[in-house]
Amino acid sequence: MITNIKHKDVCKYIPVESLISKNFFTPNTVDIGKEKVLLYIPKLPVNINFEFDYIHKEGKTNQEDALKTYQRVLEAKKIITSKLINEWVTLFYNNDPLSKQIAWLITPKLLNVYLLHLNNSIKEKGLKNAITERPYIEITTNEERDYITGLKEEYFNTVFISVEAFLQKSLREVKYIWREFANWFLTNLIVMALEWLESNFGKEALDSMNKEQRVQILNNYLYNDALVFSGRYRYLVGMYVQDLSRSIVKSIDLTNPSMEELEIILGLKALEGKNQDVKISFHIDRSMESPFSGSLLGVGNCLLYYRFREVLAISGFTIPEGESWPTANLTTGNRKLRAIVQLRPDPVDIEPYLSNTEIIAWQKRMRQNVMSMDDVTADVVDIVSAIWLKQASHYEDIATVTADDILAFRGLKPQKNGAGRRGGYKNVWRQEIARHIAILANTWIVVAEMDVTEEVEGKKGRQRKRVKWQGESKAWVVDSKSGQGTMEGKDSYVWRVRPGDVFSKFLFGAGRQTALISQKAVEYHPINQQWEKRLTRYLTWQWRNRQGGGAYLAPFNVETLLNAVNKEVSKHNPSQTKERLEKALDILQQDHIITGWQYECVNEDIVGTKGWWKEWLVWKVIIEPPQEIMDHYGKIRDHKIKRREAQPTPCQERTATFMGPIVKKARLQSGLSQMQAAEEIGVDQSTMSRLERGKSTDGRTRYLLKKWLEDR
Template identity: 35%
Template sequence: AKFAEEYLDQKRVKEIAENTKPQTAEALAQWAALHVATNLCGVYAERTRKPFDDDEAFVRCMEQQKELVLDILAEIPDLYDTLHVTIWRHAIAWALEQMEDDHGSETLETLSADTFDDLLNEYIFDKQDFRDSAIHAMNLYAQDLARMILEAIDPARMPLDRLKALIGLGGPQTVDEKQELLDRMLAVPSGAPYFALQEIVATKGFHKEEETPWPVARINRRGARGAAQLRPAAMDEQPFMSPDEVEAWSKIMWRHREQMSALDVDVMDALAAIYLRETRGPNESAAADVDELLAMRGLKPKKGGSGTRGGYTPKQRREVMAALSRIQSIWLDMAEIDVIEETPEGGRRRSRKTVQSRPFVITDRMGQVRLDGYMDVEKFIFKPGAVFAHYLHGPGRQTALLNAKILELDPYREAWEKNIGRYLTSLWRIRARSGRYSDPLRVQTLLERTGYKLTPRRGMWIRERFEKALDVLTDHGIINGWQYDRWNEATTEQRGWFKEWLQATVLIEPPDEI
């Protein structure tokens, strides 16, 4: 399959995917709905110990599931490109294999480029049923979608009356399948500036530079070049401050830098997921509830009773608001980011722009005013700044699926797990086009995402902590499993083993949803 990619015209495949998107979505939704409806009705028959023979209910159930799948497909815009790449890659790989069997590699190497291309096309379109091959690949995708939905709603364990309603036998549906599924996987931006900023915040990557009093972090990645600064939001309205004001604010910004943690990144992801869920255009604002952010982190509100008030504690809410304040203190000065724009002819083109903005901007706050005159914020209205907005809606939209359980991990005790999990999320998004999700990863590459200093003196502890992090990610279903790919355990008995271990590689299997 890797060799077949050399013959794959990615641009042409992308055009085909774009032009056939409605037909592809319809076919995928129809097949996935059939698999889901068949399973639901089968589980219902098994649990009630009665044969299921209501054809009208089955059709209603299937139509219901089809609408659900179409909604889910709308949340995964790159699926069509990935599907078509997979179909063509496998078709080319099969053709190349058959050509080598029939003619031998030595004969093929003597052919001119035109003759080789003609022969390849003959094997792709004449000597295999390309239509059947494409249908088979699409059906496999549909089965994966169906399995993802069924795992999310778990019909074997849900109350029977809910299952009955889901099938359409007991009145209107009471189960929001899509919400249950999306509660497990959150859509977040996947643009280079977003992931770069997440790593900077998680590892406190801001540092001192002579020409500015503000903490600075340089961003130099493919598709994103610039800097992030910690500077007060007040400067947006009042850019010129007195030296005394600059000194006072500078101390606050450096304190923000020290207080940053994986919690701040959790809040960034939660804001992005809420915005993508609630809005349909780049100029819209979204509403977020402070308690909703706490719930997305997996925290449970206290139960009220005996004269005590239930809900989340003031301390928990203050921690979230403090993280929001630190996020609003970030200023992105991107000298160059890759953007995709619509052309007057209706097409798309890639260009580079210079953009400056905050990551997110809070425009309104609502809550209870305390006796001291300060407000306990309960809800707020926000929107992304110009840098992130491009990746959330419109032709430049780029999203990745983040396992919601990453937000539920402890931001202090399980920061390694969060940072590695987020890095894998961005990596899987990049690898989606090739489908090589499980290619080996260097140990050092993963450890660098934790922000921990890699010193040989603490080598054994670092190794144990690293392996524990991957085990925790496996236990939570964030990855399906892992193992060393290129590592000889006997090396640990030798002097300088830590340096060798950093160059070892691991294989990490993504979850089924990815």
């Protein structure tokens, strides 16, 4: 939720006179101390259709000025009494300024939840008439937005009004929302008033006033002259409502909804008779948590994402001849991907608005971004990807990311304050994260050709098909306007992000390609543990790609692993390179990122002989992924190959169900991993994994299993 946000903006489209004539304010009398004061409450609009210019004051604030500002904030906050809060809570609760805006934002998402549920019911339950029986539903696919729609036009107005009524009733049951809104409103009103005082009287005049004079002027502004605040207030409420709407959609308990519950949510069925007992609950939780359980994060895994992250980590940008902006080549050797990435501002920020001098300044800034790029930039990409995947329910959804979230994911601890308790993160750490976010905000990817999976209409209905795609977009769209200040004038380091078109196709929908990566990857030190960090990223990408065939134990060349960490063999001391790679693999094993590793059929005696490192580069290394990863990907693989498998006989099913637990128990008692047991038995690791999950096996595998059990 947006709180304590300091906006330095100027409304240029809403003159004060029009605000007065259109009655944007409601007069209310409230008790302030012993006096009754006429208070003008700004009304909320149904839609937010106004634009604003943002003026960000630059310059250093010395300690004395900061202290004075803080003192004035404390003075101003004393005006916000408990009684005043209660008055405003009652006012907002009775006037209900939120429901219409929330309904306006939330309705399309709720409609699609409903329609997707209907569509899934047809597939899962074989219901042929589930949709055709409902005269207001027509399932169609909007290709531009790539999601299901289906409410007939004549029902739109009725449903929108019904959704608003449902939300209004539901919001009234969540009483704390109104108190939070009142606190938010008054806090921002105080901040705006302080800005108004400073802009109208100046710092010197304010410094010369005593406390009573400042409070008197502030009171006069708050209760009589606050019309100029309305424009900024309307914009802020728009942001507030967007965040609240997102929380509401996520909080509605739709884990296993009935048709009746969904129809009630949408207002398509009245709460009558037995339906009175149906309740839709809200569980709004704004705390940030890891996007995946345990120590695994969900991140992008397509080839474009991997190459992009790799280029950021090694700062692989140059300025080619004839180009104005730093550029990196993302094209792969097999030509499956042909693309480049550039650091440049949005075209609308350059011509025709900027002079040549200003454009040169932009180019210098982009070159500085290249200098700031390192493995932390790649970490930020992974964390932003993980947070977005957790929050998004549609590929155009916007996620809220904070510097503190990113620092927490990287394993950094908040600093302790003077009392020995946890305080906040260092501001210099937040500033570093802001620099990396700024790099993402100015990163553009141009794709000449790449393969994507899309759903197309075929003879047998909607089918997935691999097609060639080309296009251009930002890597991540970052809304810098949300990085506003707190009451103390400090940057809040909050951003609103969504993937650009080049990535959205792989993070959501039919072409989704995501992987699970250990959180250790973003926790490792970017310099001291660079080998471990980069190896983890590479292995994560490889394991997800290999899940289709289950070939997790296919060996890697040593040279391939060195290329993955962007290192070369030290010609003066090749043993040092070998030891560092082996140390990195040992650390990954200790941190449970891999289960184990070993060279395959090598002659260690050559180490130390002349030119031995050339042969070492082609050595094979077998690296076993964690059981958790293989089990997760195994479910995906089982689902994909289900249609190709012959149906097992009842006898085979009983045998698999019976042998699986026995084999697993014997393996664990012997202290063997699945890979080690599979080697002893003479089967693939993927076969072992499927067997232990109760899947059927062929006759040869059952024979090998029985023989292995008997030999033990």
